[in-house]
Amino acid sequence: MSPRLKKIIRISIISVNIVALIIYLLSCLVPFISASDSWFIAMLGLIFPLLFFVISAFLVYWLIRKSKWVFVCMAALLLSLQQISVVFSFHPNKEFNFSGEPGTLRILTWNLSSWGESNKKNHSKTSYQDEMISLIKKSNADILCLQEYLYLKEKKYTDSIIPALKETGYLYAYFAKPNYTKRVYKTTTLTAIVILSKYPILDTARFVYDKDDFTEPLIYADIKIHDRIVRVFTTHLQSVRFEYHDYDALHNLKEPSKASVSDSRAIAYKLRLAYKKRAIQAQILNKRVKESPYPVIVCGDLNDVPNSFTYFTVKEGLQDAFLKKGTGFGRTFRFISPTLRIDYIFADKNFIITQFGKIKAPYSDHYPIMTDFNFSKKNK
Secondary structure, eight states: OOHHHHHHHHHHHHHHHHHHHHHHHHHTTGGGSOTTTOHHHHHHGGGHHHHHHHHHHHHHHHHHHTOTHHHHHHHHHHHTHHHHHHHOEESOOOOOOTTOOTTOEEEEEEEOHHHHTTOTTOTTOOOOHHHHHHHHHHHTOSEEEEEEEEEETTSOOOOOOOHHHHHHTOOEEEEEOOSOOEEETTEEEEEEEEEEESSOEEEEEEEOOOTTOSSEEEEEEEEEETTEEEEEEEEEOOOOOOOHHHHHHHHHTTSTTTOOHHHHHHHHHHHHHHHHHHHHHHHHHHHHHHTOSSOEEEEEEOSSOSSSHHHHHHHTTEEEHHHHHOEETOOOBOSSOTTOOOEEEEEETTEEEEEEEEOOOSSSSBOOEEEEEEEOTTOO
16 A cells, blocks of 8 residues: 555545544533423433444543544543443343332333334234233332323313223322323324322322423322332423334435435434423423422433433432443334433432333333332432
8 A cells, every 4th residue: 555545545434533522521411401492402411322422432442542632532431431430331230120129119211102002013003001001010010200191182081090000009190181182093192191099199280391302291299108208200302203214214315225215304403493492491490390399200202312402401419220220222212223222200308219221112112110229228
């Protein structure tokens, strides 16, 4: 290889490395810049794991070449430790103990996707309610936080607990309707967000985000667990509102010959709008959590990844159960990317998190996650 060609290749590699470093460092600003101020920066959070692997690959390459550029890549990775620490959990994989330990509190959160109506692999079956109820019963959870809990509008809407769950011990519940209805297989449906509990609910509240938002409200229930009261929040923040054709368009982006400019623009517009709305909603949620006179647990579908403004705003002052006891990337959304963790369980720092689990159920487009807590001596 001629010296000139070697020089051209080296300059090209350095140029690509510089561009990757700039984009990577911009993605590290995501937690500090609200999407309402810069939606472009917010969207970079989606590709942070990919950018991390790219910079890591460059670091290894420069290390082999014994180049000083290795220190530049190393510095970038050190500056991003905060983001790396919330994207990946380094705990060994342990099998979840469903029987649990005496004295623990178990919470399960799950976006039911209208009892599985969004399952895109089986259009002939619009409900997996029986299978999903069976899974919930087997989880042996004390408290359930369920999003997109389906009711048919043609039927009388009542805040009733499904008999099969009531028989399992969920005698207390708080339901709240969103501001919108939607079409599910040509049927007008109504969803609700709900907290179901085996322990008595003493008080509840419902907070609606902007009336034009496509989201379920923020709700809480004050639950008496023996001689303690815990405030459990659950919510479902702004959805991107992807339709089936949007998922097809995302898949086509992997093959440039099939991708279209109009589809790409439509996807970018939906993402931009959702990011801006979630930033505002996250601040509202943060405010309500801080107002609680009791220890809090926050569950739900935030529709945003860990290294995002939404995540850091909601998590402020709380523990992330997955980071305490989970493993790997903790994917909770079944489609698009293996790094999409958008469902969470956060808890007051006075709780002791003993285990975290995820059930890879094929019914909804989300996986259910659950956590066991112990009460610390301070948490009384």
